[in-house]
Amino acid sequence: MNTLRRDIKERTNQISKMQWSLCLLILMGQCCFFTCRLYEYHFIAENKTWSEAQRYCRENYTDLAKVFDMTDMSRLRNSTQNQGEAWIGLNNTDGNRTWHWSLPGVEYIHNVNSWDQSGRETWEDPGNCGRKRYDQGDKKLVDVSCNITMWFICYDEMKKDNKTLYLIEYKMKWTQAQSYCRYNYTDLASGLDQVDEEKYEAVIKGLIPDKKFSAWVGLFRDSWRWSDGSDFSFRYWDMELFIDTQSNKTCAMTLLNRSGKWSSDECDKEKPFFCYDDNLILIKENKTWEEALYYCRENYNDLVSITNSHDQNWIQEKVKQANSPYVWLGLRYTCTLGFWFWVTDEVVEYKNWASDVTADDCDMSGAMNRGSPHKWSKQADNKMFNFICSKK
Numbered sequence: 001m002n003t004l005r006r007d008i009k010e011r012t013n014q015i016s017k018m019q020w021s022l023c024l025l026i027l028m029g030q031c032c033f034f035t036c037r038l039y040e041y042h043f044i045a046e047n048k049t050w051s052e053a054q055r056y057c058r059e060n061y062t063d064l065a066k067v068f069d070m071t072d073m074s075r076l077r078n079s080t081q082n083q084g085e086a087w088i089g090l091n092n093t094d095g096n097r098t099w100h101w102s103l104p105g106v107e108y109i110h111n112v113n114s115w116d117q118s119g120r121e122t123w124e125d126p127g128n129c130g131r132k133r134y135d136q137g138d139k140k141l142v143d144v145s146c147n148i149t150m151w152f153i154c155y156d157e158m159k160k161d162n163k164t165l166y167l168i169e170y171k172m173k174w175t176q177a178q179s180y181c182r183y184n185y186t187d188l189a190s191g192l193d194q195v196d197e198e199k200y201e202a203v204i205k206g207l208i209p210d211k212k213f214s215a216w217v218g219l220f221r222d223s224w225r226w227s228d229g230s231d232f233s234f235r236y237w238d239m240e241l242f243i244d245t246q247s248n249k250t251c252a253m254t255l256l257n258r259s260g261k262w263s264s265d266e267c268d269k270e271k272p273f274f275c276y277d278d279n280l281i282l283i284k285e286n287k288t289w290e291e292a293l294y295y296c297r298e299n300y301n302d303l304v305s306i307t308n309s310h311d312q313n314w315i316q317e318k319v320k321q322a323n324s325p326y327v328w329l330g331l332r333y334t335c336t337l338g339f340w341f342w343v344t345d346e347v348v349e350y351k352n353w354a355s356d357v358t359a360d361d362c363d364m365s366g367a368m369n370r371g372s373p374h375k376w377s378k379q380a381d382n383k384m385f386n387f388i389c390s391k392k
């Protein structure tokens, strides 16, 4: 049994090496095509209502287009020369609003201790944006009208000045504050570990003027949902045109002649539209890692590899639908050489391990946790999990 497994492992390594040489010689672009592009956008130049467009995309591709971040938005725009309006896969379900963090990829997880629903000041109307108050003991989140102007906290991913959080002492409405942070930094401060932790307190303490103040953080709630059920929080509304509460304009479109910014229209209007086509498939069957590898190579392309945080976020949405607690990735530990590699031959540069994976044992492979925050962990490769294949 053990020898068999070792044998298979050897073969796995050989296949990988062969592929690698092939890639180097002739298929470099091809390899990149599969691994860099988890999905494609398609512009369909036919006039259809939103629901017809949804049906068309679901039959011929995966679904109406969803957009994770500004990079996706740029790819979507680049997929056509058209300069008109086109449906995207977002509609207003008219149901409950749900909270989102502004920074793409930060999942909103409700923590009642972070909130003080009754903590509004007398001049603050209730609303759909989140702010923090700095007033000695009171550091809770409160939902107030997005129209109020106040200071705000930006998050800088690049750590330009060795800092990630900035208190901006200009008074702005929430959407203006978001634009400011996205243009000059990365986004509004997002996620409880950004706004709730000591780091945040330290930043604020360093800057705090001698008085009480409120500041926006990247929290908003709306009732817009993606057609495929993803809970991507990215919104790119054109604030000059878009009014959230227009009750009969409940389907979202991109305005290609206004930098692709979004507005909404009546769903039975006929417009061209964008579909997306997924190059990934979640196989909801339990297999060992090796079985999963051969299943993918036989029926699709390969077990999925993840080379950046954008891909991690895109794949997370799939992993949520698994019926096993973990989902196999094409991540493998080589006992002989003592390092982790992707079976598609990418080096493991981007990492998202749950904890330090030291003292690595043999017969270990990498899997993603179905539960948030969807970290990777090493698992004995004879465990049986769902898995994700990249398609041909």
Ligand SMILES: *[C@@H]1O[C@H](CO)[C@@H](O)[C@H](O)[C@H]1NC(C)=O
Binding pocket: 045, 046, 047
């Ligand atoms: C879609 O409708 C617009 C405006 O009504 C029209 O200009 C355009 O030619 C139509 N496109 C197609 C492919 O029918």
Ligand SMILES: *[C@@H]1O[C@H](CO)[C@@H](O)[C@H](O)[C@H]1NC(C)=O
Binding pocket: 055, 056, 057, 059, 060
């Ligand atoms: C799928 O595409 C074909 C060819 O473009 C088209 O005829 C068909 O109507 C599409 N399916 C739906 C449900 O619209």
Ligand SMILES: *[C@@H]1O[C@H](CO)[C@@H](O)[C@H](O)[C@H]1NC(C)=O
Binding pocket: 071, 074, 075, 078
């Ligand atoms: C879209 O096209 C522009 C201009 O051609 C280019 O600068 C940009 O990098 C492209 N975006 C993506 C995501 O490929």
Ligand SMILES: *[C@@H]1O[C@H](CO)[C@@H](O)[C@H](O)[C@H]1NC(C)=O
Binding pocket: 083, 084, 085, 257, 258
């Ligand atoms: C953009 O296109 C819309 C029609 O889709 C048109 O009404 C509007 O004037 C255009 N704006 C610009 C700046 O071209």
Ligand SMILES: *[C@@H]1O[C@H](CO)[C@@H](O)[C@H](O)[C@H]1NC(C)=O
Binding pocket: 050, 051, 091, 092, 093, 227, 250, 251, 267
């Ligand atoms: C909007 O989306 C929801 C959920 O997908 C759907 O039930 C509803 O019919 C959609 N609205 C329109 C106008 O298509």
Ligand SMILES: *[C@@H]1O[C@H](CO)[C@@H](O)[C@H](O)[C@H]1NC(C)=O
Binding pocket: 095, 096
């Ligand atoms: C809205 O929220 C309430 C309370 O949380 C819940 O009972 C109701 O089912 C929700 N409605 C929809 C359409 O999700």
Ligand SMILES: *[C@@H]1O[C@H](CO)[C@@H](O)[C@H](O)[C@H]1NC(C)=O
Binding pocket: 127, 145, 146, 147
């Ligand atoms: C925000 O202000 C605009 C005009 O300044 C107004 O039309 C809108 O109703 C206000 N929204 C809220 C939620 O108060």
Ligand SMILES: *[C@@H]1O[C@H](CO)[C@@H](O)[C@H](O)[C@H]1NC(C)=O
Binding pocket: 160, 161, 162
């Ligand atoms: C950031 O911190 C590092 C090490 O702590 C230091 O070497 C560097 O000069 C700092 N950069 C700036 C812009 O302060």
Ligand SMILES: *[C@@H]1O[C@H](CO)[C@@H](O)[C@H](O)[C@H]1NC(C)=O
Binding pocket: 179, 180, 181, 183, 184
């Ligand atoms: C970026 O910051 C500068 C300087 O504070 C400011 O003038 C500008 O308006 C900001 N950009 C945006 C898009 O808000």
Ligand SMILES: *[C@@H]1O[C@H](CO)[C@@H](O)[C@H](O)[C@H]1NC(C)=O
Binding pocket: 248, 266
């Ligand atoms: C949507 O609302 C606008 C303004 O209230 C109205 O002019 C239009 O006729 C409405 N459309 C439909 C389809 O009800």
Ligand SMILES: *[C@@H]1O[C@H](CO)[C@@H](O)[C@H](O)[C@H]1NC(C)=O
Binding pocket: 284, 285, 286, 323, 324, 325, 384, 385, 386
């Ligand atoms: C896969 O295994 C999990 C337990 O790890 C189980 O709950 C699930 O039902 C299994 N799925 C299938 C398709 O057998």
